[in-house]
């Protein structure tokens with residue numbers, strides 16, 4: 001099993017059936033899984049997306065300045081992070097939100113050495129506000145934080161059960177890769193993650209696993225070392 005992981009949770013998936021916002025039942029199920037994965041003895045850092053609230057590249061932001069829209073997107077990840085922290089703490093665990101955009105009343109500022117200390121002490125750390133910079137994504141933030149905290153693997157829990165030859169939501173004939181290289185994701189232009197996130201993992205040899213967070217128990221399984229979804233390596 002893994003000793004330290006960076007778990008990327010899809011913001012969009014947190015909305016569950018409703019398509020927007022946070023499904024209260026679903027977030028508690030996710031928190032329960034995180035607690036079970038933590039009980040295995042794994043140190044867990046988390047990045048949550050913001051697609052259930054706002055994305056800088058979404059249709060609703062088409063007339064906006066991109067930087068302003070991305071600021072809104074990053075703030076939406078803070079909302080998700082606070083909700084997840086609350087759900088995790090309801091399970092008796094200690095959890096810290098560290099934000100890449102300073103907001104002292106709401107969350108700690110992201111300081112790498114403090115994050116490492118929290119993890120070593122067994123606290124779950126949620127990295128909020130992405131990278132703190134516009135024109136990036138939370139997948140890229142997850143890759144970056146995975147490298148910074150020296151995670152064994154980046155686990156991307158999302159709404160699809162792996163990486164397919166094409167987007168499975170619009171291509172029912174697409175087939176799934178059990179294993180794929182960074183280069184093939186980039187060469188085939190597979191949009192399951194943005195190219196910056198994939199390149200960062202490739203350049204730093206950070207393995208990734210893409211799997212579904214909709215199926216209960218998957219987070220515990222992957223943290224326990226089970227191979228689910230699609231594994232990405234060199």
Ligand SMILES: Nc1ncnc2c1ncn2[C@@H]1O[C@H](COP(=O)(O)OP(=O)(O)OP(=O)(O)O)[C@@H](O)[C@H]1O
Nearest residue numbers: 010011012049050051158163164166167190191192
């Ligand atoms: N080749 C592909 N294989 C698998 N999924 C793909 C592929 N191409 C596109 N996708 C899409 O990628 C999405 C997952 O990535 P995306 O970054 O959009 O969402 P997320 O990270 O789950 O959500 P959020 O941004 O809210 O955190 C899936 O919903 C899937 O439809």
Ligand SMILES: O=c1ccn([C@@H]2O[C@H](COP(=O)(O)O)[C@@H](O)[C@H]2O)c(=O)[nH]1
Nearest residue numbers: 049050055056070073074130131137138
């Ligand atoms: O480093 C970052 C991370 C995110 N953003 C903005 O936030 C939204 C939500 O993130 P998702 O990865 O799409 O879930 C994203 O669309 C960006 O607008 C950012 O600017 N910088």
